Amino acid sequence: MGEQGATAEGERLRRWRLVLGADGAEGTGQTLTGRDARIDEAMDSLYGEGGPPGRRGTGRTAGLGASAPSVARWLGDIRTYFPSPVVQVMQRDAIDRLGLGALLMEPELLEAVEPDVHLVGTLLSLSRAMPETTKETARKVVRKVVEDLERRLAPRTRTTLTGALDRSARARRPRPRDIDWDRTIRANLGNHLALPGGGSTVVPERLIGYGRADRSLKKEVILCVDQSGSMAASVVHAAVFGAVLASVRALSTRLVVFDTSVVDLTDQLDDPVDVLFGTRLGGGTDINRALAYCQSRITRPADTVVVLVSDLHEGGIRDEMAARAAAMTASGVRLVALLALSDEGTPSYDREHAAMLAALGAPAFACTPDLFPEVMAAALENRPLPVPDIGA
Template identity: 80%
Template sequence: MTTDTDPAAERLRRWRLVLGPDTAAGATGGITALGSADGAVDRALEALYGDDTRGPGAREAGLGASAPRVARWLGDIRTYFPASVVQVMQRDAVDRLGLASLLLEPEMLEAVEPDVHLAGTLLSLHQAMPETTRTTARAVVRKVVEDLEKRLAARTRATLTGALDRSARISRPRHRDIDWDRTIRANLKNYLPQYRTVVPERLVGYGRAARSVKKEVILCIDQSGSMAASVVYASVFGAVLASLRALETRLVVFDTSVADLTDQLSDPVDVLFGTRLGGGTDINRALAYCQSRITRPAETVVVLISDLYEGGIRNGMLERVAAMKAAGVQFVALLALSDEGAPAYDREHAAALAALGAPAFACTPDLFPEVMAAALEKRPLPVPDAAARPPGAPAP
């Protein structure tokens, strides 16, 4: 029997669970028997990852078409595996076993482990959902959104509030506008020990006029099917940005048409259920709409979140980006806003944007506040990795 003090036996046990009953005997020295608890784990893994070489019928037989049976399987994997593993298995079940269609049934949704990818799948299905399922689906998506807000909102607000304060600071303030704390820190090199004082060669203060001018942020989000996780994260960030009084935030989603969801930013769940994941892509049309809403270019940041697979007018898209930048707009192109790693994207369009001074790169949710802070302060963007830039593209 496997014990915690027998590392070799534990390794064999793990290999047996990884390889399954058909291929494990040779690799594990003939050890194929499992205890009752491991047997249940093995059955859950076999249902999803078992041999599918016997054709579509065998693959379908893994979980079957019965929603109650699949719900029990989902309950089993939540019992045997940590949440992070459950989320991966759920995603694989959607891809391998056609689980998406069963997510239209309420009992299925009650059994799943909510995560960003599940939320994206539900959003792509919500127009086909029966009325009995929509309330449950909305509750699942709301839980995902609330978890993301807890993780991301506080840091985002703190980072951007600091950036907005710095961008409003002036170096020749009136006496009543001097920021004494930052002035002293900026002049510590001028400390005179004999007088025990600091000589302030440079004053730092807040510009009243500058602070009254709000920065504008336009989030322009590609809602094609491949961008599902990015849409979820961007909607949460949009709601957080809209809560900052020093910003005016607009949220625009697009496929071949354009929808302005700014009036729904108070609730990111409403934003998400206002999207239509899937369909084509017309970036040029979306940017034309965003461009028409810019009133103060020098105070505006446009964030395009797209894999850049353009179905519209390519030259028109690039000309609009060039025109916005020439007018003073800070333009940010994100190939993805997610934790999924390097995305698939149109490299030719990414290189063209980089040549215009708008490097396109993938961004994790944790990095997004820093990217926005740099854009608001008109600093170089913190591109996470030189490899994220297209070959030959200049550094930002």
């Protein structure tokens, strides 16, 4: 084997040693030193005992210690050695495997964490138990994630929805009091009718109105969001989108969150962080009660889109939920059910309820944040939704 081949083989064995951990070291013949040894120690702290195959039973006791400083050092190590997406996965595993949720209430630990949507969900579930000294740090972590999401999602959402609302407004015939005669005349200058005594007049075949400036003619959107524990990432994205939709002047937006009770957070939509800290992740689910509240706030069904963000695992009265959904769609409301509003794919969900909603013309599907603007635009224009596989 040449020098290059030997180098490649050594690199391959080194990588296998890092994957397998100390328990698999004998087969590779590799001894780790320097940076590799520190990477191995960071991984073994998380995965060494009871971890995945190869990193199990290494002889060391897995764990990060029972103090925030030791965890903070470990967080600093993994941020040094791994790219951000890997850091986020390892943080999530540490919270799930080693019970670090309580330590997240330590301000010094939060300052060392790599913020992401899943961490926000964990912090929100702990928010009511947090001491005041930690809450401000937690808000800073949540705000960083929210601002990152807004930068990525807001511009395209506003552009897409504004275009959809413009098309919708142009397609409607304004009432006489709402006609913009200057724009109507300019749009119909090519349509002339000869008058009996000579001359001609413009025939307004196409009427253009002030409709979008009139609040009473705004399209109405209600985001109805399940805040049970499994929906944490969806709640975070829904709060951001709720704030973005509220900033579109041609829309009237309402945000409702629910578990077994219903909370209207519309008055907090100017700050998604306030919205998120107004939620209570981890409760039960009463979709029927939430839809009843939304139904009570609808004044113009034909101009209303209700987006139900839920995995549809109903804990309330199932038959009443189905009847309420049927009544809403029959009245002209455009009802859309998002099984998830996240990048995680389709979650576990109630297929019977998804099929029921689909039969009513209310498709149920998982939606990524990047697709959400197109879904909303299609719903506002009352056209088929841009989703390949709709229904149960």
